[in-house]
Amino acid sequence: MKVVFFGRTSNGKSSVINAMLCDKVLPSGIGHTTNCFLRVEGTDGNESFLLTEGSEERKSIKTVNQLAHALHQDELLDAGSLVCVMWPKAKCALLRDDLVLVDSPGIDVTTELDSWIDKFCLDADVFVLVANSESTLMQTEKFFFHKVNERLSSPNIFILNNRWDASASEPEYMEEVRRQHMDRCSSFLVDELGVVDRAQASDRIFFVSAKEVLQARIQKAQGMPEAGGALAEGFQARMFEFQNFERRFEECISQSAVKTKFEQHTVRAKQISEALRLIMDSVHVATQEQRIHCMETREDRQDRMEFIDKQLDLLSMDCKAKIKKITEEVERQVSNAMAEEIRRLYVLVYKNELHRHIEEGLGRNMSERCSAGITNALQNTQTEMNEGLKPLLPAPVREQVDKLVPRQCFSLSYDLACDKLCSDFQEDIGFHFSMGWTMLVNRFLGPKNTRRALMGYNDQVPRPLALTPVSTSMPPFPQGSMTQEELMVSMVTGLASLTSRTSMGIIVVGGVIWKAVGWRLIALSVGMYGLMYVYERLTWTTKAKERAFKRQFVEYASEKLQLIVSYTGSNCSHQVQQELAGSFAGLCQQVDVTRQNLEEEISDMNNKIELLDTLQSKAKLLRNKAGWLDSELNMFTQQYLHQGR
Structure with a gap:
């Protein structure tokens, strides 16, 4: 919690802080004027030290005089600078509760009040105006707190009329002066600032003597009586007034800790929880939409892969049937053509080198009769296979299927091998009389x-002997009937x-x-x-x-050629079958690549759906936690922050 003390120069701000800390922590008294902001906070160590703004160097201080000397020796410190005084918590009980006390220069030494407010007052929980009871509230003091009231909503302000011990010299005017100060301070808090009502104003205005309280508490710490020494008349009343201020101050600090700190944190926490809930809600919705999209994509890929499998089976059966049909047709066509050419073989026999000539001529005639039709049928079948398998391929591959599965120039090979077939031919051109x-x-x-x-x-083949003896009484059976x-x-x-x-x-x-x-x-x-x-x-x-x-x-x-008619037809049909099977295998390979890509996409979709399920469950959990946290914050606000309203 942060408490800032303001007032005119030499009104006793440092003395009030020292009295509250029960020790001379800050320089005060004659010759010691605070020339910058001093932030007093506790440290767990046993040594006190000084930290200047913008530096991490620790300047060791053992006494208040050393602190005052160090502050006045630093020429870089101005009225807007901040110096942290780290004082051991073991020496000051008030610092053990994480309380930070900020002493300030006199508000009458500068006109840069706005920068002071922006730098030191926006996060303050309590403001203490230390006034001089020997005078009245000045316009400078009022003007500063008017600015504070403009920047902060209902700041907690205490007014200490210090040096009230001076009233002991004129007891006949004490009550009148007290009433006059009370009226003016109450009017300032209630009418001008509007931070408290008329009933609460008396709990925010006190008449004290910080110097007497500090001296009494130091004497008590040293084992001497509090009232010892040269103290003015009415010390006990002023001591009680200061203790009453401390009690009200502690209550205000506690309430401020709840209202100022916790309310701000609660509001911020509600904003964060609401933002988190909205973010998680949007994440949940986005993951749900993405999950639905992924599931639709996966289902589409699965349907397409199932369609490809079914169509591939049907097309495979259809293509096999077409290949079988065209191979049978090729075999029949080649066999018929070869038989026809064999019947016309006498036309080719007209010169030497008969083997080569017959093979070339017969092959040429076979090619003229069969190759064109077979090639056209082959190409038509390949086109039908391409058109049948194209719907199974993606669009980019479908456009390049002719490049991926190129068609090779196909030509039937009629390997007749006449030189081997007719190698044992023996001609007989001797004269033979036709009537011989x-x-x-x-x-x-x-x-x-x-x-x-x-x-x-x-040269008849001898009949084998019967293995079973034949009875002599039975007539012999003929060994075989002659044609x-x-x-x-x-x-x-x-x-x-x-x-x-x-x-x-x-x-x-x-x-x-x-x-x-x-x-x-x-x-x-x-x-x-x-x-x-x-x-x-x-x-x-x-x-x-x-x-x-x-x-x-x-x-x-x-x-001899009649013997290889069926062989030649089978050979040609086998060539056609191999060509069509190769083309179909190439197309099937592209379909397999497409199917493999679909399987990879389905696997990716499964992984993505699993990840989205995890994200969706986590987003839902965090959204529910944000809602639960918001309800808890509402309960906390209703129970602790709004109970007094």
């Missing part, structure tokens, strides 16, 4: 069966073996024919047979050999 025995058999049985018939039908072709081969083989064993067969057959048709018909037949032989032999030229060679090679290559 070998050619006739070949015409009816084919090349393989002709060789078997002419060379003997002895019609095998039966024909067997008959011709028997006939050939018969004619090859003996020439008797020729004579017998010739004789039979001679008897049946006659020799003229036989001669004509032999002549015609010979002419045919001569004609064919003469026409067997290089061109005929070339035609025979082409025919043999076409038949052989066609037979």
Whole structure:
């Protein structure tokens, strides 16, 4: 609590403070005039020291004379300076209650009263006007407190009419002078300042002698009687008056501590609690809105990820079906085209290097027949896959999907490998009479069966022996039924073996024919047979050999190529499948990246929602605490601050 003493020069302000502290703390008396503001407060140490304004240096003082000397030696101190006098609490009981007493220069020494009020009076709890009872209240004193009253609301003001011991020399005028001072001081407090009412004014005006009280208390502290020494008549009354002032002063300090300090702090605390409540309320609302936004965002991301998963499954099945369909179509188209080209293979066989030429020509024809359609179907399928997967991608990626998943130039590869297929081809361009025995058999049985018939039908696969013994009473079962072709081969083989064993067969057959048709018909037949032989032999030229060679090679290559028709179709369909699968995998990779980003966003939203929940709960807790604190402050104000109103 802060108490400020004001008055004109040499009115005894320092003496009043010393009397209240029961010790000579501040310089007072003849030759000692306070030239600056002195702030007296207690210290827990045993040594007193001095602190000047703007300096942390401690100036040790042991006696009042040293203090007075130090104050007068400091040339930098002016009337508006502040000096802190730290006095041990053990020496002054009044300083133990955190009471601060401020002594001031005379208010008649300067005109800078406003700066004094701003600097030293705005936080003061009690003002003590020390007046000289040998005179009356001066306009300077009234003017100062009028300014204080303008700046502060209802300040606590005490008026001490000091040096009342001078009235003892004129006892017949004492009561009249006292009444005159009382009326003027009461009028000043009640009518001019309006800080108290008429009934309370008597408790704020006192007639004392600070010098007598200080001397008596020092004597008492030294073990001597209080009334000892040269004291004026009426000392006990003046001593009682000073004690009454101290009692009223303590009551006012206590009430001021509650009303001035606690009320200000209570108002400030209510303002802080209200501001805190509003802030926490706004934080709670903001976190609630942000939480709702985050939950909506998370739900949107989850719905989109679920949509992506479902659509990706559907599109995967659809794309697989399209890939399967187009690969089957490619295989069928390539197989049909290759079969057609094999049937037209004789057109390509016209020069040397047949293997390479057939492979290049057949591949070129296959490319002309199949590649364009397959490529268009492939590109259409890729476009359909892109359009199907684009809705699953975010807008920036959707615009750059062609760059992220570039389409490569696709061309079917028809790897026929004719050089390997026809590596065992053996041409036969020797002369063969068309009506010869070998050619006739070949015409009816084919090349393989002709060789078997002419060379003997002895290359039959032996039948395996039965593992279970066969009963002799049962007839033997045939080992296997012979086909019609095998039966024909067997008959011709028997006939050939018969004619090859003996020439008797020729004579017998010739004789039979001679008897049946006659020799003229036989001669004509032999002549015609010979002419045919001569004609064919003469026409067997290089061109005929070339035609025979082409025919043999076409038949052989066609037979071999027929074996790889399905393989080539499967190979082409596999190429298309790989291309489409690669494109779909690239698109799926972009979808997976989008899905991963969605998962990260959902995780971030979960963390943010958790953080917002924590903030929301804390904001709600602090808001409730602010409301509880406000109610507690209202109860405190009603119970302690407004109880006397």
